[in-house]
Structures are given as structure tokens and as C-alpha cells.
Amino acid sequence: KTDPITYNSSTGAIGLGYNSTNLQLTTNQLNTIQNIATNSTPTFAGIITTGNIGLGTATTIEKLHVSGNIHQSGVSDSIGGAGYMLGSDTSRNWVLRNSATSNNLNLDYYSGSWKTALTVLNSTGNVGIGTTNPTQKLDINGIVNSTGIYVNGSPYQSSQWTTTGSDIYYTTGNVGIGTATTIEKLQVSGNIHQTAASDSQGGAGYMLGADNSRNWVLRRTTTGNNLSLDYYTGSAWGTAFTVLNLTGNVGIGTNNPGALFSVGADAFKVTSAGTVTAGAWNATTIAAANGGTGQTSYTIGDILYASSTTALSKLADIATGNVLLSGGVGAAPSWGKVALGTHTTGNYAATLAGTANQLAASASTGDITLSIPNDFRAPGTVNAITGINTGADAGTQRIDASGNLANIGNLTLSGAISGGTTYSGSGNITSTAGVLTVSGAGSSTIAGNVGIGNTVPLGPLHVGTTGTPTLFVAASGNVGVGLTNPAYKLQVNGDLRATTIYGSIAEGGGAAGWVDDGTVIRLQTSTDNIGIGWTSPLEKLHLAGNILQTSSSDSVGTAGFMLGSDTQRYWVLRRTTTGNNLALDYYNTSSVWNNLLTILDSSGNIGIGTLAPASKLELFGSGAGTGFLLRLRDSGGLDKVSFLDNGNLGIGTTSPLNKLDVGGSVAIGSYAGLTQSPANGLAVSGNIGIGTATAIDKIHLAGSALQSSASDSVGGAGYFLGSDTQRYWAFRRTTTGNNLALDYYTGSVWNNALTALSSNGNVGIGTIAPAQKLEVSGAIKTTNLTIGTLSGVLKASSGAVAGSATTDELDQGSTN
16 A cells, blocks of 8 residues: 655655655656655755656656756866867767857867867857957858848849869959950959069969960069060970060070170071161171171271181281281181292292302293202201202212111111111111110010110129119029129019018028918917017017008908907908998808998998998897897996887887887976976977977877767766856757757856757857858858859848948848
């Protein structure tokens, strides 16, 4: 049996239509609520119901139906004092955040990244799109796109331009600037000012070409502000015309004209039937190759001659009596005099007779006979056809037509003698300054001694002076260097240097300290030391100075400086013949030389485990496993840095599991060494960039971010904004329709400021049920308004919207 009212004296529980023992109040029915109970736990109050809850109303249609205001408090403000999030149980879609300085409301939507869409002022309730300081009920800083709108009772005209990406185009008519009457596609009445930061032909100036290419460009160069006309050849731009800014010089084919008019070519052609006269043409010179003389001025009597295949030169006139003399083929002419005799009748005299040499010419044959009673001197070439004879009357031929000598007595020369045949005869050949060269294939025999550098040779070959010979070969076959009469096969008076010496090298044949065992040369006394540049060697080899070791091979076993035992090499420091690099190798137990360290000759790069290091220090490991590639320890043996073979780097740890593991705190920027970082934390003095190298704020994210929370403690209603201790704005998602609502806390209640519908994207300002893309209950202010067509207008709740010229508002007015 259920009593209508029960009371439990031990617990204080009251039951209405229900026997209650543990709840303070239990009812079987209370209006439309099936079950309502207050938990006995003092710190938690709850409602248990399977129906709806109505506050201020007996007719409910939702789980919670409130007729009146709702004041919600006690919600955690964990998002830095500003923000209310809306979304599903596992993700947020909208954020409503409060400005910490002005308590204004900002609305953001997440579509891969968070974007601010709207601002509502705390003081006025004005809504700004694209501005954070709206001065009207709706203040838009940007373009509003609508199918139609009326302003001041008149409709706006639709734009004639079509937008594609960042381009606009208009193809159906002409465009007039400064004029309403156009006859071309673009007609400007007034000046045009065109600027460009670049003087590249493709990005500056006035261009002519086909629909999809440029061919000509008239541009201003950024260097010098010159005017340039360029043509596109298909692969490059060529300058055709240039006007210098400072001088006004004009250049064709040159971009740096040095005169008022310069042509950058080898020729200049005037195609005209008229004559170029002094008022129409003024030039300094015209090159001979182009039909001119190349001269700028002349003197009376000057003669022009071709000094090359493309140039003319002047030959200045000189004193009277000189004649023009040919310089020969390919040579320039000159002025000179001819002194062959007395000029009387226009021809030179047939006979020139004097007290010394005589010259006779035959008028009939043209032969000239030269009688030379004394010396004959020819300043030029003498050509004897049949030969040269000496002696009385006809004389005896000494040189024939082929240049052979004959009937020659003693021959004394001041230069070298060379011949291809053996000289035979009773005369002597004496050369006071040269040598004798025999180029024949036969043998040459000298019966006596040969002296070089002396006139009295003491042996078969004596080179040098008599007292101090350089090289001496005795009749016995002994050779002496620096002495005569050598007693040995080779006797040197002085130091001897040789690449290889066999046997004893001491004077008198005594022991030299070395033993030649055939393939090995060793010290005669094994306990002796060797000193090079040092008289008291302390070790087996004591060197005072530098060592140069060369080798034609860079194989590990045959080149370089080696270390090992008496019978085995283990280490070799060598120069590689390819690249002249330095290599350090080790001979392992498998009879293989392993390269351990390489220093590149060209860059100084050091490689450990690699022959071709690409950086100053390059370590080559296996690329896998947890073995140490590089390990740094302190003096106490504690690990500081560990670089593993798999590429993981550990600082303060020897077993990094990631590319970088730090066992301790990390500081970046000016904090390093100045401020202690949080324990096992990170201190950054600058900005943090995620996905970007140019961070402009403390945290700069280039890409998407997702902040999630398993708790939706505000009944499905989003993100709060405010100060550290107070909420001011709420950004919430409606569970029905997933719409977006923005509310502001006035101090006692939350007021709805904006609603965005998820089903159609309609936005309402001053209304929670917008029927259009944008529906505003109040004034609108915008900097730019674009209307797509005149097929529709911007509507208020009733009638059209008209503009007010006095208030800069769009007001509800008549439809016309």
C-alpha cells in the first residue's frame, strides 16, 4: 500500500504518493513531471525525470522549457578568461569568445582552422563583420554580395564585371574612363599614371601582343627612370629603343646611347631618294667600311690610303722634291727621294761615272754593269743568280747557286757550326763562340783529346778549366768529378746525391753503417739510431725538420705512415691519390683495411666511417639499432649527449626513443643560461611556430588545430569568454539543428546577439530565426556593397530596405 503522504522521522524524508526512506522529497506525480527528487547529498542537487521540465509554464515541448530569464553561473572559465565552445560530444565547431580588454564578443567558426567571423560590442550591441569596432547595428568592412538592394528608394545597378579568382573581366562592350562615349574597348579621357616596382619586360609598362602573349612593351626602367621599347623574340626580350631620362639621348639597338642619337649596329642606312644635307644630318665620322673615310678633319696636301681592309689613313704632305715611294705589297707608302744622278731631260742618265764605283746602263738591252774597284756594301739583299766568285778577272767560285761552299781555305766563325757530313781536308775549323753540331747518321772519330772549356785537354774528355775540371774521363776509363786522374771507376771530389747507392760509400772503402741484403737495406748495427738534421738522435729515427712522403699509389698497404708490430701493420695515415685527401685506416683481423677517418683536401671536411664527408664533421654509422654513433661524457663518466645509430639524439639520456629526447628542462632563446626552465618543461623567450618558420605571435599555427573535451558541462552550449574571474560572452551550439548562438552577459542575464543557422547558413542579427542569408533587425553600415542581379532585394521583416542619406543606415521603407 502506498500512502499519500509519508514521513521518515529518522531520515527526515517526505513522500508524496510514495513511501520515501532516503530522499528528502519524493513524489509520484507533480504536474507533467513523472519523477522529481532531491538527493540527500548536501553538495549536489539533481532532477530525475523521464519527461520534460517546465519553469514558468505548464505546457512544455522540450526537455527544459523556461518561460522567463535564465541565469547560469558557476561554470568553469578554463579557456583563458574568454570563450564558449559549441559542437558535438567529441568536437567543437563554434567558439564564442570575450575580449578581455573591452568585454566585446567575437564569433569564430572552425573549418580546418578558427576564423573570426563577427564582433558584437558590449556597450551598444552593434555587430561588426570585418571590423572590431562597429558603429551601427550592422557594420561591414568589406563586400556584401546580394541578389538586390534598394538605397534611398532606388535600386542599385548590377556590376558589369565578372570575377574569376583574383581577376575581373568584361567582354560585352567598351570601357570608358572619364568619358561616356567610347569607340574602342578601352578609352581614357585624361592622363594615365602607371607605376611598377619592377622594370622586367613582363611586369611593367604598356604592352602589345596577341590574346595570350606579349610582343612589345613600352616601359620605364627602375634604374635611371629611362624609357625603353622592347620586343619579345619568343625566348627573350630584346631592347629596340631607349630614351635616357637625364640626357634625352635616343638609342636604337642600344640601351645606353652616348649621343643624342645612337644606333647600336655596324651600319646605318638611309632609304630616301633625297640627299642628306647639313641641317638634316650631323655626324662626326662615317667609317670607311660603311662608305665614309673615318676621318674628322684634313690638311691641304693630305693623301688617303688603305691602311687595312676596312680603314683609310692620312699621309701628310712634306717638303718639295720628295716622291711617293711604294712600301711593297701589303705595306703603307711613304715619302722619299731618289738620288741616281742629275735630272736633265726627263730621264735619268745612262752612265754614272765617278772616281770610285761606276755604273753603266745599256740603252738597247737595259743591262746595268757595276764596276767596283774598292769595297762593295749593300744595305739590303744581294741576289746572285749563278753564284759568287772571288779573285782576279773571272775569279774562283766560292758559293754556287745552291748555296754550297767550294774552294774554301780556313774558316773562322763567331757563331755555331752545324753540318750533316764529315769534314775532310787539311784546314782547321775554329769557332770562337759556338759549338760544333754533327747531325749525320755516321760515326765521328776524334784521334786526340777533347777539351771543353779549355785549350789543353789532359785526358780523352776534359770538361772545365785545367786547374778545376768539372768532368774528367781518364784513359783508364775512370771518371772523376771535380778532379783529374781519378783512381776509381767514379771518384767525386765533394758531396754525392743519388736515388740508389749500392755497396760502400765511405772514402777508402770502409764500412758506411748500412748493409744491403738485396731487397732490404738496414743498419749494420741494430742498436744504432738514425738522425736526419740532427747529430744526436734520441730514437731509432730522429728528424729535425719536415718530411715529404710521396707515392704513386694510394692503396692502403703501400702508402703513408704506418704503425704496427715487428711483423704486422695495424694503422696507416695516408694521402689518397684521388683528391689528395687524408685517410686513416685500420687493419682488422679479417685481413681487410677499414677506413676510419677521412679529411677532404678541397673543403677540410672530416669523415668518420665515410670516404666522402659532405660537412665539416660527418659520422657514418649503420643507420639502425641503438648502438652509439656519438657519445659525450663528463669527467665523472656521466653521459651528457648520446647520438644513436638509428638517428635518435638523447640529451641527458642514453636511450632516446625519439629523434630528440631531453632528460631535463629545455630553454630556447634569451632564457638560455638566464632563467631556469620549469622542471622537465620548456621555456621559450621568442615565438613558437608550428608549421611555419616566420611566427609573428607567441604561438603561430600554420594549419589546423583541434581542441577537444569529453565534458559538455554547459548542457551542449559551448565556449565562454571573459576575464579571469567573470564570463561575458557565450558561444554555443544548439543541439537542435546544430545552429550557432552568441550571447552577452549584461551583469544579470545573457542576451542573444547573433544566430547562425547550420541548415542553410542564414545569419540573424537581432533575430534568432533568419529567413534570408543575412537578416538584421536594426541599422546596417557597410563600406562596400555588391549586388549580383536585380532579381531580388534585401528584405526586412516587412517591405524593402531603403538607404538613409543622413544617417548612413539602411532603413525599412517602401518597396519603391
